[in-house]
Amino acid sequence: MKISKTSSTRIHTTDFTNLKFGTVFSDHMLICKYKDGEWGEAEIRPYGPIDMTPGSQVLHYGQSVFEGMKAFKNSDDEVLIFRKEENFKRINKSAERLYIPKITENIFMDGLDKLISLDSDWCKNEDGYSLYIRPFIFASGECIKASASEEYTFIIITSPTTRYYAGDLNVVVEQHYSRAAKGGVGFAKAAGNYAASFYPTKMANARGFTQVVWTDSIEHKYIEEAGTMNVWVRIDDTLITPELSDSILGGITRDSIVTLAKDKGIIVQERKLSIDDVVEAHRNGRLIEAFGTGTAVTVSPIDSITVGEEKIELNHKSDSFASLLKKSLQGIQNGTLEDKFGWTSKVNEVVNI
Ligand code: COI
Numbered sequence: 157m158k159i160s161k162t163s164s165t166r167i168h169t170t171d172f173t174n175l176k177f178g179t180v181f182s183d184h185m186l187i188c189k190y191k192d193g194e195w196g197e198a199e200i201r202p203y204g205p206i207d208m209t210p211g212s213q214v215l216h217y218g219q220s221v222f223e224g225m226k227a228f229k230n231s232d233d234e235v236l237i238f239r240k241e242e243n244f245k246r247i248n249k250s251a252e253r254l255y256i257p258k259i260t261e262n263i264f265m266d267g268l269d270k271l272i273s274l275d276s277d278w279c280k281n282e283d284g285y286s287l288y289i290r291p292f293i294f295a296s297g298e299c300i301k302a303s304a305s306e307e308y309t310f311i312i313i314t315s316p317t318t319r320y321y322a323g324d325l326n327v328v329v330e331q332h333y334s335r336a337a338k339g340g341v342g343f344a345k346a347a348g349n350y351a352a353s354f355y356p357t358k359m360a361n362a363r364g365f366t367q368v369v370w371t372d373s374i375e376h377k378y379i380e381e382a383g384t385m386n387v388w389v390r391i392d393d394t395l396i397t398p399e400l401s402d403s404i405l406g407g408i409t410r411d412s413i414v415t416l417a418k419d420k421g422i423i424v425q426e427r428k429l430s431i432d433d434v435v436e437a438h439r440n441g442r443l444i445e446a447f448g449t450g451t452a453v454t455v456s457p458i459d460s461i462t463v464g465e466e467k468i469e470l471n472h473k474s475d476s477f478a479s480l481l482k483k484s485l486q487g488i489q490n491g492t493l494e495d496k497f498g499w500t501s502k503v504n505e506v507v508n509i
Contacts (some may be wrong), residue, residue, distance in 0.1 A: 157199065157200065157266065157270065158198075158199040158200070158201075159200040159201075159270065159274070159284065160199070160200070160201045160202065161184070161202075161274070162183045162184065162202035162203075164169050165183050166183060166194065166398070167183065167278060168276055170316070172280060172285075172316065173291060175316055175317055175318050175495075177288075177315075177317055177318075177319070177320050178288070178315055180315055180316055181203050181313055181314070181315050182275035182278040182287070182313075182314045182315065183202060183203055183274075183275055183278070184200050184201065184202060184203055184205065184271055184274050184275050185200070185201065185202075185203045185204075185311055185312060185313045185314075186200050186267040186268075186271045186273070186310075186311065186312040187199055187200075187201065187206065187310070187311050188198070188259075188263050188267070188309070188311075189296070189307065189308070189309050189310075190257055190307060190308040190309070190310070191306075191307050192451060195257070195259065195260055195263055195310070195330060198263050198266075198267045198310075199265070200270060200271055200274065203313060206309070206311070208296065209298045211298040211299060211300055211417075212294075212296050212297070212298060213295035213296070213297050213298075213299055213300070213303075213305040213323070214294040214295040214296065214326065214347075216302075217295070217296065217301050217302060218346075218347055218348040219251035219254055219255070219256060219295035219304065219305055220254070220256075220292065220293065220294035220295065220346070220347040220348075221245060221247060221251050221254050221292065221293055221294075221344060221345055221346050221347065222247075222250075222290060222291065222292035222293075222345055222347060223243045223289075223290065223291045223292070223345060224288065224289075224290060224345075224451040224452055225237065225238065225240060225243045225288075225289040226232070226238050226286045226287065226288055226289065226317075226409075226451055226452070227272055227279050227286065227287040227289060227298070227314075227503065228233075228279065228285075228286050228287075228463070228489045228490040228491070229276075229279050229280065229490070230279035230281075230490060230491030231281070231286075231492070232491075233281055233489065234474050234491070234503070235272055235273070235276050235279050235287075235500050235502065235503040236489065236490070236491055236500040236501065236502060236503075237268065237272065237289070237500065237501050238334055238408075238488075238489050238499060238500055239408050239412070239500075239504060240265065240268060240501060242408045242411070243264065243291070243408065244259075244264050246345065246406070246408070247259060247264070247345070249264075249343075249344065250344035250346060251293060251344045251462065253341055253343075253344045253346070254341070254344065254346055254406060255304040255338065255423065255451050256293050256295070256304075256308055257308060259291075259293060259310050263310065264277070265290065267312060267440065267448060268289070268291075268312060269503055269504055271312055271314065272287070272289070272314065272503045273503050273504065273505055275287075275314055275471070276285065276503065277378070278316045279316065284318050284319065285316065285317070285318055286316075286317055286318075286489070287314050287315070287316055287317070288314065288315045288316075288317040288451075288452065289312065289313075289314050290312065290313050290314070290315065290340045291310070291311070291508075292311055292312075293308055293309070293310045293311075294308065294309055294347075295307070295308055296308055296309040296399070297322065297373045301400065304332070310453060314441065317452075317480060319357075319458055320450075320452045320453045320454075320456070321366065321453060321504075323366070324366065324459040324460075325360065325366050325367065325448070325456055325457065325458050325459050326365050326366050326458075326459050326460045326462070327365060327366060327367045327368065327369050327382050327458055327460070327462070328358055328360050328362065328365040328367075328368055328369065328461075328462040328463075329368070329369045329371060329379075329431055329461065329462065329463045329464075330360070330368040330369060330370055330371060330376075331371060331376040331464075331485070332356075332376070333355070333356040333368075333433075334351070334370065334371075334372075334373035334376075335349065335353055335370040335373075335380065335381060335403070335405070336349065336370070336373065336380070336402075336403035337400075337403060338373070338375040338402060338403060339402065340402070340403060342380075342401075342403035342404060342405065343400070343401070343402045343403065343404060343405060343406060344404060344405075344498050350384070353368075353370075353384075354381075356368055357383070359394070363419065365462065366383070367382055367383030367384075367385075367448075368382070368383065369381075369382045369387060369461065370382070371431065372403065373403070377426050377430050377432070378398065378431075379398055379402050379427060379429045379430070379431065379434070380401075380403055380462075381398075381404060381405065382399055382448045382458070383448065384407070384450055384452065384453070385448030385449055385450040385453050385456065386398075386404070386405070386407040386410035386444065386448065386449050386450065387446070387447075387448050387458075387508075388413070388447050388478075389434055389437070389443060389445070389446045390443070390444040390445045390446070390476075390477050391433070391437040391442050391443055392430075392442050392444070392493075393423065393444075394422075394423045394424075394425055395417050395423065395425070395477055396424075396425045396426075396427065396429050397410060397413075397414070397423050397424070397425075397426055397431075398426070398427070398429050399426040399428060400426070400445070401508065405448055407449055407451075408449075408451065409449040409451055409454065409455070409485070410449050411451055412485055412504050413449050413455065413477055413481050413485065414426065415429065416481050416484050416485060417477065417481060419496075420480070420481075420484070422477060433465055434461065434468070435463055435465075435466065435468070438468045440495045443465070443468065443470070445458075445470055445471075445472070445473075445477060445478055446458040446461060446470055447476075447477075447478040451495045454482060454485065454486065455478050455479075455481055455482035456478075456483060457470070457472050457476065457478045457479075458470060459472075488500065
């Protein structure tokens with residue numbers, strides 16, 4: 157792998173006390189191109205603009221998939237990447253659905269290790285900090301015929317981060333627009349899924365809501381996701397999250413929370429969850445809490461859920477399942493708790509770069 161180091165790091169001019177999610181990038185990136193039926197040699201180079209022509213297929217047809225993952229520093233200043241094997245599997249699952257060639261394990265894992273090692277100073281060893289990692293693949297062939305590209309580009313960029321949402325999380329149940337349909341690409345981390353969510357989200361923002369709760373596209377009856385998160389409700393002492401389907405993204409944080417909750421003896425149900433179930437539980441005083449999970453948001457308690465004219469306000473208690481599970485998850489991620497499921501991997505210090 158070719159590695160060219162930056163001669164002018166931006167780390168000293170970066171304000172780490174005021175990181176707006178996704179706007180600050182570390183010094184380097186990894187780039188690798190696919191042509192003539194194979195991936196070429198990966199390269200690490202200073203973060204910066206890339207060559208693209210106006211005819212690049214991704215610009216016209218949106219053939220692109222991405223991942224979101226995180227790295228944390230432990231108290232020995234070692235970098236731990238969380239569940240990278242799962243992100244590797246998922247990017248290729250998404251790629252397959254978008255007819256994008258799979259990235260090889262070696263390019264993904266070796267590239268990740270070297271890139272994070274090189275920019276490890278961007279991952280702060282302080283409470284609440286992490287390094288958000290964004291691998292993505294897009295169609296870079298020059299052709300505007302509506303067809304799958306013959307050339308692709310794989311890139312990994314990283315971004316130091318603290319929290320995703322500032323302020324309350326007030327969500328509204330969306331009963332007109334849909335995020336994903338049966339047989340569609342909702343389970344994949346396809347760029348277009350997010351593009352299609354922006355208009356309904358902006359409409360909800362204009363009405364004072366932070367995010368929308370997506371419902372199934374047929375009846376708008378069953379909850380699927382909330383914004384960019386998987387969604388959870390606690391009814392009595394049971395934790396419920398919608399069962400996975402081809403219209404729901406299989407969150408790695410979601411999977412981790414299922415495992416952690418079960419490990420703590422909490423009853424977890426992955427099942428169809430209707431809006432009516434939630435409203436009824438609220439009316440009977442049985443809806444105790446709701447929260448969203450995702451790589452970017454970790455575990456975020458929901459303050460209110462609006463269904464039509466009805467606003468369900470939720471209290472945050474210090475002994476909530478959300479805070480209990482968030483502490484366990486973060487403890488494993490930053491190495492302060494035992495990693496009993498083997499979820500973290502240490503980044504090897506790369507010498508002689
Ligand atoms: C993530 O949680 O990694 C996501 O994919 C959300 C992202 C769209 C910011």
